[in-house]
Amino acid sequence: MSEDRKLMVLRAIVQDYVQTSEPVGSKALVDRHHLGVSAATVRNDMAQLEEEGLIHAPHTSAGRVPTDAGYRVFVDRLSQLKPLSAGERRAISQFLQGAVDLDDVVDRTVRLLAGLTRQVAVMQYPSLTRSTVRHIELVPVGAAHLMVILIVNTGRVEQRVVETRSLPAGTDGEELVARVRASLNEVSAGVPFTAAATELRRLVEQAPGEERPVVEAIVSALSDALVEEREERVVLAGQANLARSGGDFATSVAPILEALEEHVVLLRLLGQLGEDPDAISVRIGSENPVSGLQTTSLVSVGYGSGLERVASLGVLGPTRMDYPTTMASVRAVARYVSQILDENNNG
Known part of the structure; x- marks a missing residue:
């Protein structure tokens, strides 16, 4: 099996599962995607992906769903993020530009992110x-x-x-x-x-x-x-969005809500920017060190004034997440927040 086709099949499984929340079978992949191979070949490809731990069968059926490792490969191999429409960019800019002070910027940002992504939005206050x-x-x-x-x-x-x-x-x-x-x-x-x-x-x-x-x-x-x-503070919005994804969690959303109440935990996760503070960080499922958050993914990025990144913002939701769209939204909002801070600093 070629590496390119294996990634194509994995990508198709992730996309279909995110969209339908149903395990994906080989026939559905052939019907929905132009893979250029037969259903039998796709079944062989899926068997190989399962051996590598990138997909698994949630129960005894022909369908498969991505594992945390599968989502990780999918995210790491994203060649580009879905660009926001001109209308979406304009709406973000207008909504944030109306802020009267930093508290208002933070409040508007988390409400905006929660609305855009239908996830829980989190934002760290700029650290003094x-x-x-x-x-x-x-x-x-x-x-x-x-x-x-x-x-x-x-x-x-x-x-x-x-x-x-x-x-x-x-x-x-x-x-x-x-x-x-x-x-x-x-x-x-x-x-x-x-x-x-x-x-x-x-x-x-x-x-x-x-x-x-x-x-x-x-x-x-x-x-x-x-x-x-x-000095160290985090603000959240959109916790009710977790209820809409209740089927994505093994038991209930209670452990997630309890973890979200521990702001020190969130600050530690948001504070762990990589070597490139402009890069989007994606922690998927078991990659989260907090047990209550291991059925979720956290997408975050730094923001700040000028070249200095002073804090992070992002969203948290189920691992069955539309990663390209979510990552694009988080990045766009962070850029607008940084732009506002620059204007305040230079004004």
Whole structure:
């Protein structure tokens, strides 16, 4: 049997099974696909694929379904992804462009992905530790407080209010705030957080006596923004879509839903970008290290601002998934999100 024909038969089995959810027989393959060979030859090809563990019989019938290994070969041999239509691309762009802030971008993205793919959409918030400082703003609040506003290159905004009773009143106080603001941005704007944190601590040591208490309070507040729990966060949408694929799961969707509640698990899976952060990652069935997710596939890709990938997004659904369409949708949405972040960063 030729390798090319074996892959052709496997591809046809995957496509038919994804479409019908019924085991696929040799006669159906000959009837539906132009394979150029007889049903007997196709049966021989299927026997070889079964020996290699790429398809199996779910019960005593002539039909076969893909295994996790079969889906893996299918995905790895995809020569191209189905392009989205002009209307789909326009709808994605318009839906995401209406977002007013980062929280809105994330919310719209997961709802959009869940609707496009009919799967569970997951999106990791941009990680502060992989981001850069865009600007630090200081806004006086009353006579003894300052609002510290941290703006990140991804569009994320963190706010803290600090007490500044040592701040002089009137013009002197305004000038001191202006000097501190300029100093903070001089050492941190455009700098990755890990480096910016070091520079900001050094700024405290170098601050003149009258400025030091103010600078110290501000830098302490900025440090708190880096370590708060929201730093690592994942957002989901479309969990109800799992119910529509109930027949694809051996028992019930309960173990999947329980695994999805463990956001630390999802963050770990989404955080495992390969050497090429632009490449689409596809974890199929048993490739998922989490037992509750081993009847599912996770399709994910990185997104970010410029050349920097700051987080990932994707969809999770049954292994009987339309991989080419799902991968194309995930990639397209990630590109639009990255474009929005770039516009926010350069705006």
